[in-house]
Amino acid sequence: MRALLGGILSVVCVAAMLVLPADASYAAAGKPIVGVASKQCLDVRGAMPTVGAWTALGVCDGKADQRWTRSAAGELQVFDGSRCLQAGASVSSAGRRAVIAICNGGAAQKWTYTSAKTLKHTSTGWCLDVRGAKTAAGSEVYLHACTTGTNQKWTVPAKLADVTPPTPPSGLARSALTCSSVTLSWTASTDAVGVTAYDLFHDGQLVKSVSGSTRSTSVAVVAGVPWGWYVNARDAAGNVSQASATLTVSPPQCAPDTVAPSVPKSVAAVASGTSVKVTWAASTDDVAVTKYDVRRDGAVVGTVTGSSLTFTDSGLAVNSAYSYTVVARDAQDNASAPSAVATTTTGSACGSAICGVTQVATDTDIPWGLVTLPDGSVLYARRDAHDIVRLVPSTGAKTTVGSIPGAQSTEGEGGVMGLAIASDFAADPWLYIMHSTATDNRVVRMRYVSGTIDAASVQVLVSGILRNKYHNGGRLRFGPDGMLYASTGDAQNGAYAQRLTGTGALNGKILRMTRTGGIPSDNPFGSYIWSYGHRNPQGLAFDSRGRLWQQEFGNSVMDETNLVVKGGNYGWPQCEGTSGSGCGAAGLIAPKRTYPTADGSCSGLTIVRDVVYIACGRGSRLYREVISGDALTDVQQFFVGTYGRLRTVEPTPDGGLWLTTTNQGDKDSIPDNSDEKILEVSLGG
Incomplete structure (x- = not known):
């Protein structure tokens, strides 16, 4: 009975192999190619991946020499893709052997499956044929001039999707x-x-x-x-x-311009607490004024575009006198003479949103991810150098605590990016890191013990997030639900942002995972995906109601701040912010605020007392926006051009901000070619 049952099961299994659907899980191992006339399977003689081995009919047994796949390039692959079917030596004037060889992508290994169920060889134009129209196991299979005979008809696996990208130009x-x-x-x-x-x-x-x-x-x-x-x-x-x-x-100027703009007039400086608002009247120029430099006591503290006629200088000392001048510049950097001096004295108390700024440290690399440890020290990632530094804010002392195994840059903006720690870090000291490798972006965790990260403890939580020179996302944030959220870029392929399965499905998304890399049971799509339709999201933070806010780079029109909801589609690439013909499509969620890319290109976002702070690169400023219901109100801009490009903003333990710059070497992946600042910002009401 046991033997009979085994035989029945064998027959059932073979039959199942002939009718299984061409799904991805089975296609990875291959499926049989079955002769229509013989009902036998295309088989490799000797059942070994020996280069030059002939092919023949064989009793279908599901072994490796009968598991074939059709690549998107038209190859017939066997032995799990390590060998391809190609034309061999001639056996007659009308025939050539069909043999296996190492796959090389050449024309001799390309086949077309025709509507007549024939397998036509691309370079010879002949068809795969059972020699002598035989049907018995062991009958030789070769290439022969195409006929209408059933000995040239085959049932073949579905062609696999093309998932191989082109080589870089x-x-x-x-x-x-x-x-x-x-x-x-x-x-x-x-x-x-x-x-x-x-x-x-x-x-x-x-x-x-x-x-x-x-x-x-x-x-x-x-x-x-x-x-x-x-x-x-x-x-x-x-x-x-x-x-x-x-x-x-570097394009040349269209014409020489040696004429400087006129001197700015009517410069005024008015103090309010520890902030000063500087205003002036527009300058004129023979071509155009492109920007104004605002100088405090002779040093440039802000640079605004030529259309702006105001600047707010924040975080000044109390009861202190300051003098301001303004210089106008044109596109060829011709500078006016300084304006007349405007003086003012700050008040005896802060009374404004920004109360003080202290430079805590500098670094020769790009500070990217940043977290504050329970002891008050800071860990920050050096993006291009691929290591983590511990900073003691009270002294400015810095110590390298370890490098990230397998980290690699992208010759652009990839590398070691986001950092996160859970609320119980003191008891469970895992440091969570998002970084690029030679092949992907991934989220890992490593133990932080006795002031160092243990390289041997590294655990990969999520891998296979596609990478490219730009658009890698990279921010990490633990939510009040105890889950880890990660922002991923579209890897410069907008189509990925809308995919929920298949190649690129992890890109252009906000991902949500357990602290050990599991998929939470309440995720909306049964995968890591929490929201989708994102281009290059980087800022992530939660408000007091447990809602997730997110900052995202646009392409050339506008950036956006989003309130992220479970399963939400935020529209890229159909829609850039609120711009694009696809923005009105049903189901797309509009941003809560947008910014022209010249004033934005923002990377970091954090929330302190339900006020959103956004650090901007190209815009060289910090936005402050009050959360009111589902809206962002009372928008203010600080440090416009004061510190240059800003990358990361994070909360300090006492309710202030950490703020980092990203001015030099920002897009080249070269380590230690920067001169960046880590600032501590004290906040007012």
Whole structure:
């Protein structure tokens, strides 16, 4: 009976192998190719992956030499993809052996499955044939001129989806540079199926897309403004390559300009507590005023655009006299003479939102993630150097506590990014880290013991988050629910932001996980995904009601601040902030506030006493916005140009802010080529 039952089960299993659907789990191991006439399976003689081994019919047994996959490139792969079917030596004027060889992507290994159920060899035009129209096991399979015979008809597995991106474009070069345009050219990428498009970026911003046959195109530039250009390749399945090397292009001015703007007039300085508001009348210029430098006691403390005629200087000492002048500049950096001096004296108490700023430390790398430990010290990640530093704020003393195993930069903005600790860190001292590797972005955790991180303790919580030069996200934050939230970028492929399964499904998302990397049972899609439709989200913070707020980079129009809800779709790439024809689509959630990219490009976001603080890079400022219900109100801007580009903002234990800069080496991944500040900001009411 046991033997009979085993036989029945064997028959059932073989039958099942012939009819299983082409789902991803089974396709990874392969499925049989079955002769229509013989009902036998395509088999490798000897059942070994020996290069040059012939193929034949065999009794279907489900072993490795009968598990075939059809790649998106048209290959017939066996032995779990390590060998491919190709044409071998001639056996007659009308036939060639069908043998296996190491897969190489060549034309000799490409096949087409036709509507007549034949497998047609691409380079010879012949069809896979059972020699002599035999049907018995052991009958040789070879290539023969195509006929209508059933000995050339096969049932084959479904073609696998193309998940292999093209190779990065190379040889990026410029020509025909003028003050308004430049021609960029590059060497073609290669792809298993074919490159269908190239996308041209500068500094993370998509500027232009061209066809896959294009190798050169003209793009617009701004006179006197250097940009870092690079190119990505795309295939028909939407796979995006890693980026080419960056090419910095510095356009000349369109015409010499030696005339400085006029001197700003009517400069006034009015103190309110420990803040001073400086105002002035607009200057004139033969071309245009592009910015104003505000000087306090002779040193530049702020830089605003040419359309702005006001600046607020914050965090000053009490009962102190200050003098201010304003200088106007044009696009070629011609500077006016300083304005007349305006003086004022601060009050005896703060009375404003920002009460003081103290430089706690400097660093030669980019401070990215930052957390405060229970003992009051700070750990921060050095993005390009791939290590973690402990800072004692009271003394400014710094100690490197360890490097992150496997961390690698992306030649742009990847590296060691977000840090987080749980509320019970003192009892369970795990440091959570998001970082790039050579192949992906991932979330890991490592134990912090006796002032060092234990490299041997590293645990990978989530891997396989696709990486690229830019758009890696990277912020981590524990929620009041005890779960860990992570922001991920779209890896420069907007389509990923809308995918809930398959390649890129973890990109352009807010992910939610347990502290050990598990998928919480109440996540909306049965995966790590908490929300989707994000481009490059980085700021994450929770308010007093336990709601998640998030800051996100736009492309070229606007950035956005979102109130994130479970399962929410925030619209990218159909919608950039509130801009785009797709913004009105049903189910998309609009941002709570948007910012022009010139005033934003914000990375960090934190919340103190239900006030949102947002640190901006290109905008070189700190936004302060009060949460009122579901809205952000009473918006103020601080430190506009005072410290340059701002990266990270986090709460201090006493209700203030940590604030870090990101001015030099921000986009090149070169370690220790920066001169950055870590600031402590005291807050008022």
